[in-house]
Amino acid sequence: KLYSVFARVRRPVRKHITFRSSPLVEASDIRCAHFTMLPKIFEDAGIEITPWWELESWMYLTQQGDLYSEVVKDTNIPRDAIKPTFQSFFSIKNENADIYGGKEKDCSNRLILCRWFKRNYPNIFKALLDWHNNQPFKIKRAANRVESKIMNSICDELRALGLHPFRLHDAIYLPQNEIDEVPFNINERVHNYINTRNPMHSKCA
Numbered sequence: 001k002l003y004s005v006f007a008r009v010r011r012p013v014r015k016h017i018t019f020r021s022s023p024l025v026e027a028s029d030i031r032c033a034h035f036t037m038l039p040k041i042f043e044d045a046g047i048e049i050t051p052w053w054e055l056e057s058w059m060y061l062t063q064q065g066d067l068y069s070e071v072v073k074d075t076n077i078p079r080d081a082i083k084p085t086f087q088s089f090f091s092i093k094n095e096n097a098d099i100y101g102g103k104e105k106d107c108s109n110r111l112i113l114c115r116w117f118k119r120n121y122p123n124i125f126k127a128l129l130d131w132h133n134n135q136p137f138k139i140k141r142a143a144n145r146v147e148s149k150i151m152n153s154i155c156d157e158l159r160a161l162g163l164h165p166f167r168l169h170d171a172i173y174l175p176q177n178e179i180d181e182v183p184f185n186i187n188e189r190v191h192n193y194i195n196t197r198n199p200m201h202s203k204c205a
Contacts, residue, residue: 006166006173019164022175028154028186033170034090034143036062037150040194041142042127045135049123058121063191075116077109085109091140093132150193154186 095114117125158165166173
């Protein structure tokens with residue numbers, strides 16, 4: 001994965017960057033991006049989640065709802081701890097492991113999140129646990145690949161319109177004076193890509 005100079009600029013400094021004298025502003029940012037993209041990640045890897053209603057519910061929550069808020073509401077994980085908890089959970093191999101990434105960490109919140117997934121999305125949870133036993137590469141690599149396919153195709157489309165997008169992972173920045181020239185909703189375009197070829201996409205889009 002290659003990182004541009006723009007990607008290495010810290011957020012407080014980023015707001016001062018301009019392009020042709022126009023400030024760069026965030027035109028799109030997908031919440032919980034890798035988790036939102038899970039249906040496409042599984043589909044590309046040939047993993048089928050059954051029953052379909054579980055995947056349909058997941059797509060609705062991540063695209064139309066707020067995944068982090070839903071978990072905070074249903075558990076006692078503090079709001080300021082929810083994002084790092086999800087980040088460590090994404091590559092989980094063993095729900096009872098005390099070691100993640102070679103470093104000791106407090107895994108109590110991660111265990112709470114495991115229980116939440118088992119209760120609400122047991123088959124998605126199992127697919128995440130099984131990933132590293134059945135796939136030749138890490139799930140984060142697969143997620144980055146899907147993310148690049150989606151965001152790069154949208155950036156190509158914007159450039160074809162004469163605009164000047166800057167991609168930062170799952171976010172797209174544009175010069176402020178070009179924002180109103182985008183003829184489509186970027187977040188909806190991302191969701192449509194995730195839902196393509198999925199039989200439930202018409203209900204979740």
